[in-house]
Amino acid sequence: MSRWRPDARERLERAALELFAEQGFAATTVPQITARAGLTTRTFFRHYADKREVLFAGEHELPELARRMIAEAPPAADPLGLIVGALRTVADTWFEGRRDEVRRRREIVRSDPGLGERELRKRAGICEAISAGFRERGVPAMTAALLAETGVTLLHVSIQQWLDQDGDRPLGHFAEEALAALRAVLHVPDPAVTATGMSAAATLTGGSTVRSGRPRERPRA
Amino acid sequence: MSRWRPDARERLERAALELFAEQGFAATTVPQITARAGLTTRTFFRHYADKREVLFAGEHELPELARRMIAEAPPAADPLGLIVGALRTVADTWFEGRRDEVRRRREIVRSDPGLGERELRKRAGICEAISAGFRERGVPAMTAALLAETGVTLLHVSIQQWLDQDGDRPLGHFAEEALAALRAVLHVPDPAVTATGMSAAATLTGGSTVRSGRPRERPRA
DNA sequence: CACGGCCATGACATCGCGTGTCATCAGGGT
């Protein structure tokens, strides 16, 4: 272990984080990162598929972990219970106590559309894994997909509230609140009002041209 | 109208679609597209922010349309009714009758991770627009976000089933089925079964090292 | 009808990302 310092990935991630915070993601080049880490550009791309990926390292196992959490749970457990339990576990073991760090990360991701896309892809990967886990327990495909999407949505929505709050209510509280709100909103057996909503939507859609106009030169970052 | 043929965008999109179908998205270069369209590379990027965007042209107004559909509906309408109505409208006016076309598009998007990311971003944009529409009607932020995510999820899940089916049930049927399934799944009390799910999750999470392993050189397209 | 601004496009240059390829050099097993 004399020729190369053994912590290449750690150095790369640290350097990238620093530079992204200092001068933004788009303005930071890979050579800058590798220079600060004492490595070469080629080495960077041996560790990360692209420049964005350096921000999402460490989450690579989440899909597989999520799938196992769902698939290997006791056979008798009901699906929603699994979602709620997983939500609580993730909230406690992954997020709680790291709020400022998560906030800083969110700021970086928000600053660049490309990073946002990558984040969405990661979420979709976890979602698909959860869905697969449910299918392994015999849950029909559509129900499995809905359970997975709902779980991921509940976590995402509650995380946003958790990060935006002024106080310091734990993430779990927001998750419970989100589930309660979702339930409240879906229990609506009022066909008359539903019909009103339909007609309104149809009115707005019917008369408007759906395809027209063109964007000019796009205002990029 | 003699110096330039006036349908630059149409030609670009047609050429891009053809080339993507012929030789794949990644293997197609922008110069190839512009050559077939009789234009230059620079012109391509005047119309589309990046190579992927040429596949998503025409959806640019969807977020604004969605926001208006929600925000400008009759004040008395209940939120879920709006979602259901919008779902039905979109299913009938946007998707119905285009199943093969939508299938082909899905195949292209599936073939490239970058296209998948862009698709997710578009979905997220529509979701945020719907959420904004609900907030304009006074719906609390968390509820608005949940409604929007739920609506988009229902549409997405039902579209997948609709595309995968052998028969030709209309998309609306799948949407109704999805809503019913989501309700059924959420219509569960919170007994001790939740604790079972929790313990299983905790067991799986507790003992495993969360950060380890590294991907080798990634297998790109 | 002539002038001039507007705007879409062409032509050119350039930067950074991402990849293929080969050489180099540690450690470990035989």
Added chain:
DNA sequence: ACCCTGATGACACGCGATGTCATGGCCGTG
């Protein structure tokens, strides 16, 4: 001692994406 493995450096290169300037129809104005 030998070779294999595996991580890294060094170099080249193609393509995506952008800035800048030139060109020349279109259209409004006087």
